Amino acid sequence: MFEKWIYRIVIVLFLTQVLVPFVGLVQFSIQGAGTTPTLSSFQQLIVNPLFSGSLLNSLFLALCTVILSIGIFTPPVWHAYLYAPKVLRVIEAVSFVPFVVPAVVLALAYVQFFSSGLLNLVGTPYLLPFAFALLGMPFYVQVLLNRLRHTDALSLHEAAQSLGATGVYAFMKIQLPLLRSGMINGGLLIFTISIGEFTITQLTTGGSYNTLPLYLMIAFTNNPLEGSAMAVLTLVLAVMGVVAALFFASDKRRRVKGERA
C-alpha cells in the first residue's frame, strides 16, 4: 500500500515537471495587458500575413517532403525486405545517418557542397525537402518495416504473380494497399518533423524562406506575446499529429487481427 503511494507521487511529480512549462506558456499567451485573460494575441497572429505566409510555406514544404519520402523510401524498403535481406541491412544502416550527423553538421555540409556549379542550391528552399526526408528516414523506414513484419507480404505477392499479375501490377494493387497504414504513419512522422524543423532551414536559406519555426523565432523576439501564442498553435498541431498517428496505429492493429483470422 505504502509502495503504491510512492509510485503515485512519482507519477504526479513527473506530470508536474513536464506540464508546468506548457501551463505557463498557455497562461502567458492569454494574459493581456490587464488582468482579464484575452485571446487578442491569437487574433493578431491570425490576421498577420507574415504568419499565414509562413504557415503556407511550412505546409507546402512538409507535403513535398512526405510525397518525396514515400516515393523514394517505400519501393526499395519493400523490395529489400522481400528479396534482399543484405541490402535491407545496408538501407537500415544508412537510415541512421542523422543520428551521427546532426542537423547543424548537415547544414554545414550542405552550405559547402551545394554552393557552386550545377547544384547551387544554398539560399533557396529546394534543398529542404531532401534534408527533411533524410532526417525522417530512420523513423519512416522503421515504421514501414514494422508494418511489413506484421503481414505476409511475400506470399501475397507470389500468389498474385502466380495468378498472372505482373510484378508492378501486383505491387500497385496488393502491396501498396497493404502498406498503406505504414505509409500514413511514417508520413505523419515525416510531416511533424518537417513542420518543426528549424536548424537546416535557418542555416541553409539564411532566412530567405520564411517557415513556421523561423517565424516563431522572429515573432518571439519582437513580441513575446505573439510568439507564445504561436508556440501554443504549433504544439496543438503536433498533438494533433500524434493523435492521428495513434488513431491509425489502432486501426492497423485491428486490420492485422482480421488478416490473421
Add this chain to the structure above:
Amino acid sequence: MIYGPLFLFISLFALIPVANVIANSMWARGLTFNFYGQSFSSQYLNAFITTLKVAFWSGLIGLIGGAVVALSLWRSKSTWVTTVISAMSGVLANFAGLPLAVAFMVTFGVSGLVTNALQKFFHFNLSQTGFNLSSSVGLILVYCAFQIPLAVLVLLPAYSSLSEDLEAAALSLGCNVLEYFRRVLIPVLAPSFLGTFSLLFANAFSAYVTAYAIAGGSVNLIPIQIGYLINGNVSLNVGLGNALAVEEMVVLSLSLSLFVLSLRMRKKRRQRVKGGAINV
C-alpha cells in the same frame, strides 16, 4: 534498378557532403591539421567541455528520472495511466525545439508562472538568486523536459519485459522489495540503462535549436559555434567549422557504438538465461 533513386538520394544528400566536410577539415592546399589545432584552442576547447558537461548531466538526470518514472508506471500496473503517459512522452520527447524553449522562457521569465508562484507563495524572488535560464544549469533544466520523457519511452518496454517470476523468486529467497531492486532489477537492466544514457547523451550533445533559442551566445556550445561559423557571425573559417563538425560526429559515433554494445549485452544476457525462469 529499384534501389537507384534511394542510393542516389543518400549519396547526394548525406554521404558525399559529409565526406566533403571530413576531407576539407584536413585539407587546405595540402594536408594540414591546423584546423584541429584551432579547434582545441581556448574558446573552442571550452565549448567542447561545456557541451560534454551539459550532455552528461542532462543525460544522467534524464536517465535517473526516467528510470524512476518508468519503474513507478510499471509497478503501478495501471494500463490507462501508462498509455496516457507514454503518448504524452512521445509528444514531449519529439517536440523539443522552439516551442519548448519558448515555454520555458515565458514560464521562468519576469512575469512567468513559476516566477510569480514562487514570489506569491514562498516570497522567493527567482531573479535575485542569480538564477538564469541562459546558463549551463538552466539549459540542463530545459533539456530534462525532453530527456526524462525520452528515457521513460525507451525504458518502459525494458521493464515490462522483466518476468514476474524473477521478483517472486527473489522475494521467496528473503529479499524485500528494495533489495530486489538493488540486487536483481538494476543489474539485470544495466545494459538497458547504459543504452538509454548513451541515447540521451547523444541527443543533448547534438541539440541546437533549444540551446540557440534559450542561451544564444551566452552558453558556449559546439553546435552553436558551428552555427555561428555558418552564419558568418564570426570571421568565416570553414576549415575550423569542419574540424568541429568532425569532432562532433566522432563523439556521436562513440555514443552510438555504446548503444549498439548495450544491445549486444542485452542479447547475450538473454541467451545466457534462455530456458531458465529469467526472461530478461
